[in-house]
Amino acid sequence: MSSSHKELTTLLLLLVAIAGHPARCAEVTRIIGGQFASPGQFPHQVSLQLRGRHHCGGSLISDTMIVTAAHCTIGQSPSQMKAVVGTTDLAAGNGQTLDIAQLIIHPQYNPQTQDFDMSLIRLSSPVKLGGAVQTIQLADADANYAADTLATISGFGAINQNLQLPNRLKFAQVQLWSRDFCNAQNIPGLTDRMVCAGHPSGQVSSCQGDSGGPLTVDGKLFGVVSWGFGCGAKGRPAMYTYVGALRSWIKQMANV
Numbered sequence: 001m002s003s004s005h006k007e008l009t010t011l012l013l014l015l016v017a018i019a020g021h022p023a024r025c026a027e028v029t030r031i032i033g034g035q036f037a038s039p040g041q042f043p044h045q046v047s048l049q050l051r052g053r054h055h056c057g058g059s060l061i062s063d064t065m066i067v068t069a070a071h072c073t074i075g076q077s078p079s080q081m082k083a084v085v086g087t088t089d090l091a092a093g094n095g096q097t098l099d100i101a102q103l104i105i106h107p108q109y110n111p112q113t114q115d116f117d118m119s120l121i122r123l124s125s126p127v128k129l130g131g132a133v134q135t136i137q138l139a140d141a142d143a144n145y146a147a148d149t150l151a152t153i154s155g156f157g158a159i160n161q162n163l164q165l166p167n168r169l170k171f172a173q174v175q176l177w178s179r180d181f182c183n184a185q186n187i188p189g190l191t192d193r194m195v196c197a198g199h200p201s202g203q204v205s206s207c208q209g210d211s212g213g214p215l216t217v218d219g220k221l222f223g224v225v226s227w228g229f230g231c232g233a234k235g236r237p238a239m240y241t242y243v244g245a246l247r248s249w250i251k252q253m254a255n256v
């Protein structure tokens, strides 16, 4: 493709994304903005790997259970997946690689709408906790939140337009949108199982490969990276599965 062609294609993709088609895991990209994490900074962060390659994020909630997005595990078999914990650099080989026993997808997950986009992953044997590997506490059921509450997202996802995976963990701060804006009137397809977060500039966002990973508020798991309109656009949030809405299901299935 000629470079002007490429530019045109990129522009078109951008326009499509901005025009309001939910980009359920495609195209424009850059965790966009933010910074690289230091070792041990996100000890609950998981890299979910599919056939040996980074596929999605996740969060460790007990020594045998991970929370991720349903769209990360749907249609997959446990034998093709592994969970890597305890590293901020996937190329360094200093993490623990864990076998997966079971993928538990939320029974109401809807792949068309991304409603109930949550999955649990049961590890084959308990992970060794300590140091750079720790569990994260879950937010309370229906945890309330004020508009513009600061939240932290982290992930090994894409950082640029070429869908380049950095292998290194990034993180960024975003703000939660209140239900006054984060609702189905303003954002078609939005449900009570979703919360919105973004950055006023549109230059800071989760992106492809961050899915399933954590959005934390006050050190607790509040959301799970789910979907967005491209990756960061002014006035556009990204959508996160609302842990508070699915808290009792997690309790029931994982006993956490």
Ligand code: ARG
Residues within 6 Å of the ligand: 023, 024, 025, 026, 056, 157, 205, 206, 207, 208, 209, 210, 211, 212, 225, 226, 227, 228, 229, 230, 231, 232, 238, 239
């Ligand atoms: N669904 C995509 C994934 O699997 C991206 C999720 C976040 N997207 C976004 N535009 N904020 O990684």
